[in-house]
Amino acid sequence: GIQVEQSPPDLILQEGANSTLRCNFSDSVNNLQWFHQNPWGQLINLFYIPSGTKQNGRLSATTVATERYSLLYISSSQTTDSGVYFCAVGARWGKLQFGAGTQVVVTP
Amino acid sequence: DAGVIQSPRHEVTEMGQEVTLRCKPISGHNSLFWYRQTMMRGLELLIYFNNNVPIDDSGMPEDRFSAKMPNASFSTLKIQPSEPRDSAVYFCASSSERTGLTEAFFGQGTRLTVV
Secondary structure (H helix, E strand, O other): OOOEEEEOOEEEEEOOOOEEEEEEEOOOOOEEEEEEEOOOOOEEEEEEOOOEEEEEOOEEEEEEHHHOEEEEEEOOOOHHHOEEEEEEEEOOOOOOEEOOOEEEEEEO | OOOOEEEOOEEEEOOOOOEEEEEEOOOOOOEEEEEEEEOOOEEEEEEEEEOOEEEEOOOOOOOOEEEEEEEOOEEEEEEOOOOHHHOEEEEEEEEOOOOOOOOOEEOOOEEEEEO
């Protein structure tokens, strides 16, 4: 199956800081999603981004499919950004392979 | 749309008992997935259905686990008999293949504790 590696595994940020999370994957994909798992355990869809660049408020993401990586940018971080960020990829049928996640803690 | 709906949200059961988890996918979605999340293994796919038909159940841990999708708006995941190592959060997700966009949406999960 497709291998998904996320880095860094942990990230501590001061409120207001910017950060970049990375996702590398081992094979061609037709689906790539970024999720935020909040402290209550909910998986929130951030981006559906098999290629290209998207922005949503303080968050943006870029996927370079030919080089098999995706980046998630968090700007002006807030305490509500804390949680685990997952990258998940799929080759077909919407079936997703998840990375291990990046645990983000934003301190006041 | 109400999103993917799972029930119950929490389940505590004794070892050996049968457990049934339920899922209602987003209306119009034709693919449904069951995932399990544990600290040790992260998020792993158990089984997925397309047009109510099980396509890949290779992630189902063992014969104690079974899943059904009798119609397009309902699926169950059953564990019989349950064991303490089945304790985890079980997520259901759905997506639509028809549009060519395969974005998956997740339910709130069922936290299962087997004592």
